[in-house]
Amino acid sequence: MRNKEIFKFVTSVLFLCTCLSGGYAQKGTVYLQNYxxxxxxxxxxxxxxxxxxxxxxxxxxAKGARQYNGRQWKAIPTKSTLYALLNDKDIVYVGGRSxxxxxxxxxxxxxxxxxxxxSSKKLPKTLxxxxxIKETPKxxxxxxxxxxxxxxxxxxxHKI
Numbered sequence: 001m002r003n004k005e006i007f008k009f010v011t012s013v014l015f016l017c018t019c020l021s022g023g024y025a026q027k028g029t030v031y032l033q034n035y036x037x038x039x040x041x042x043x044x045x046x047x048x049x050x051x052x053x054x055x056x057x058x059x060x061x062a063k064g065a066r067q068y069n070g071r072q073w074k075a076i077p078t079k080s081t082l083y084a085l086l087n088d089k090d091i092v093y094v095g096g097r098s099x100x101x102x103x104x105x106x107x108x109x110x111x112x113x114x115x116x117x118x119s120s121k122k123l124p125k126t127l128x129x130x131x132x133i134k135e136t137p138k139x140x141x142x143x144x145x146x147x148x149x150x151x152x153x154x155x156x157x158h159k160i
Contacts, residue, residue, distance in 0.1 A: 048085040050092060054105060058092055060085050065094065065103060067111055076103060078113045086133040086140070093140055095130030100142040100149065116151060123149065 048060040057068040060082035067074045084095035092103040092111065101115040117127055128144035135141070142149040 047081075047083045050085045050087040052087055052092065052105075053089065056111075058085060058087075058103065058111065060094065060096075065111070065113070069109075074110055076111045076113060079115055083129060083131040084133045086135060088135060088140070093133050093135075093142075095133050095142050095144075097129050098127045100127075100130040100133075123147070 046059050046061045050058050052058065055070070058076075059066045059068070062081045063075070064078035064080075065076035065082055065085075067076055078094070078096060078099075078101075080097035080099045082094050082096040086093040090105065094101055094103060094113070099115055099117045101113060101117065103111040103113055106112050117123065124147065128146050130142045130144045130147075130149075132143040133140065134143070138153060140151045140153065142151065
């Protein structure tokens with residue numbers, strides 16, 4: 001019985017010390033910014049997000065892709081709704097509605113979209129939504145509901 005009382009007392013003292021000490025408190029305030037649909041130029045649902053080596057944020061959504069540099073949003077025209085992004089050094093691979101390809105940073109500081117969906121006769125004429133992208137040292141894989149596409153890093157397509 002005595003041990004229980006000692007344990008409760010020690011626990012209470014430690015709890016009080018933790019609550020009263022400000023040593024672990026964060027100093028300053030956290031800056032939060034909410035970007036509404038009008039500011040982002042999109043709908044409310046974003047499907048993927050990557051942070052590039054150039055310190056840019058890329059967002060995939062129903063209107064394609066958006067690029068944010070810390071000050072302003074820019075639209076990146078694409079052929080379809082985008083579902084997946086994969087950052088790979090200088091290129092960002094994208095998977096979308098019946099389309100897949102990559103975004104490449106131009107000298108203007110804006111990404112440009114390049115589709116790979118029509119670059120091979122091995123692919124079916126109608127494609128599904130590509131919602132998953134995975135990389136290996138030699139290949140990039142784009143997965144849809146019915147198709148797995150293997151792309152060598154030099155953009156040579158092989159349907160699996």
